[in-house]
Amino acid sequence: MFIISEISTGEISTKSLFFGFIFGIGFNVHFSFKTVQDYLEQLNDAQRAPVLQKDGAMIVIAGAGSGKTRVLTYRIAYLMDQGVDAFNILALTFTNKAAREMKKRIAQIVGNSEAKNLWMGTFHSVFAKILRFEADKLGYPNNFTIYDTQDSQSVIRAVIKEMNLDKDVYKYKQVYSRISSYKNSLITVKAYFGNPELQEADAMAKMPRLGDIYKSYCDKCFKAGAMDFDDLLLKTNELLTRFPEVLAKYQNRFRYILVDEYQDTNHSQYLIVRALSDRFQNICVVGDDAQSIYAFRGANINNILNFQKDYDNVNVYRLEQNYRSTKNIVSAANSIIEKNKTRLEKVVWTANDEGAKIKVNRTMTDGDEGRFVASNIFETAMNNQSGYGDFAVLYRTNAQSRAIEDALRKKDIPYRIYGGLSFYQRKEIKDVIAYLRLILNPKDEEALKRVINYPARGIGQTTMERLTVAANHYGRSMFEVIKALDKIGGNLKINSGTKNKLQNFTTMIESFQVLNQTYNAFEIAEHVTKKTGLVTELKKDGTPEGIARIENIEELLNGMRDFVEEQKELADTSGSLAEFLEDVALATDLDNDKGDEDRVALMTVHLAKGLEFPYVYIVGMEEELFPSGMSMNTRAELEEERRLFYVALTRAEKQAYLTYTQSRYRWGKLIDAEPSRFIEEIDESFLEYLTPVTEQRYKPLIDADIFEDVDRSKLRLRKPTSGTPPKGPTEEQLRKLRRLKPVTSSTNKNFNAKDANLSEGTWVEHVRFGKGKIMKIEGVGADTKAEINFENGGLKKLLLRFAKLNVLE
């Protein structure tokens, strides 16, 4: 027992010896070997306290960068050290990636073989697993398909069409999001029809048939043996409420529950946690109300705000020391979040260096903005000898990535875009996946519709419609109808040629099913891509796009091979197709990240939650964009945008940049923009303006960049269509540009109302509000405000140095 002799710490439980033993053998025989106690010493007092409270309910309010992941990992390790069986611990995280990383870290402390037994993952993946096990109780097959958003929306579109409803009134995306929010609030179809208020609300929104759509949608999913994302939570709730013995089983199993990012849980998730923790009440939730950014998809910030009321004797812990960022960044972020009214008391501070001020930069166009970011990254990387992996560009919407990408590419700076159209959403990938889905669940109508005639097999629209009718009539899936064509074919008007084609298809799928019993995911997929003719089809195509698609399929296959290899190392899994598909269905964009590339990261602020980078560029700091124009109607919405900005800013370790432009292409049009109010909200002492607000850089009315951008957009056209003459700015754009030459400088600090020819009684025109008369001017310099009565917008008070006004003669 040479290992034990190395241990110098006084009190060690046998368990930690045991874990240490495994750890020592498994990882490093020469080791500097550590015990759980050693790790505890790495925590500060505030972090250690929640780790050491073994039982009971507790909430850890963790400021940005305060080491909450450490607390969670060490708490789990400590529980195991105290004799809690890994099988009895459930840890729910926000992303799969977070779960994987945490598991890895725990394995380093307690040993791989024990960590493996932890239940750790996102709500969706953990309960998908449980549902697979218990599906029959709810009438679902245990090989149920998980529909993604596209699948769900496609079903809804079909329902709307079937019911002969006006698709302009019943917009499928809107319908989907309404249904989704019902599900997240646990309003089932039955509950919906039992609640006149809801029906009335939908009627008011001109969608009186919403309930019927909802019902039909659920029926279709059920028949297809499919659950959508929201079902994974809704059905779990159903399972736990309807079957007390099942509830008891999982309560007994998950004696210790930990929930990360608790501020972003929705009602459905909240109830699951409540139910599971009800018996033992060993519940630890971690979160930061200041970082709650998912209200738009049903997250309820009240879950964290009210946690103390939900359990007896809740201990509240606060992590307030930030280890990530400079004093400047922390203080700036604090000055922002203070503006929010609904929040828990907490003071984030740091012992780190003062650091550089946050740099604010203004440009003329979004193209300029991209070029600024690119050259700044280039210079900073050179000057500080940093790798490109130290940089992140964060934006509010995916559409903004384009200008940044263009600029980075021109400078040959390597980058990686996260999110957007993810790998698994590409057509060719979805096609392969659809075949694989059909193998496991032939009732999966969305998958069937997708591939039954791709590659072309001569099965057309008419045939499909006839099959749909028959499927509805017999209450069977299309696959089953095809199988039974010989018996019912007569009434279907499907000729024998078509019948043959259909049956060839089902026979092919069935042959795959047979193979699936002996081969792993990778082998099946390779066989499928060959046998179905998918690759042959793409090879025929021959275009660069077609070749890229083949490469993507190859990448998918490589990914599957890796997956199978990885699963082999874990004893309890086999790398089966079923396991792979579940992974894919619930994968997020971050999950594909290997993290080993030295590239600039481009992503939305939402995606950046939980990450950190030395240098962060927050671009598009403009009104209507950040804060988003769609989220400025209520105080709650605006506060969420502010929290989002808080999240963005607190990603930065050393240096943050805020950039905005004066005009930007949006929706294909050049529109003008004003700087975001969030820049103003930061205490000025933390900011440094790179484009001094006093300096008036002369810009010609028609900026060269504008032409450049217009020209580039033309170059992007794949096929230069014949004869269309090159277009400069349209007459309308020119008119707008002329009109918009601001009378009041957009950033002039020494603004003087007289110089701008503004006085009480002057008639002016505003870009958005139109014509109006100045009623009153108040304040001096940068703070000069005017009260203007707009003909269409009513009385508004505008800060003149930002308002773009035109004097009307």
Added chain:
DNA sequence: TGTGTTATCAACCCT
């Protein structure tokens, strides 16, 4: 039935 072109429509954040 398949293909190429035109018209229309939507446009954030995401498991």
Added chain:
DNA sequence: TGATAACACA
């Protein structure tokens, strides 16, 4: 602008 549905045509 770009994605996709609808449409015209071979």
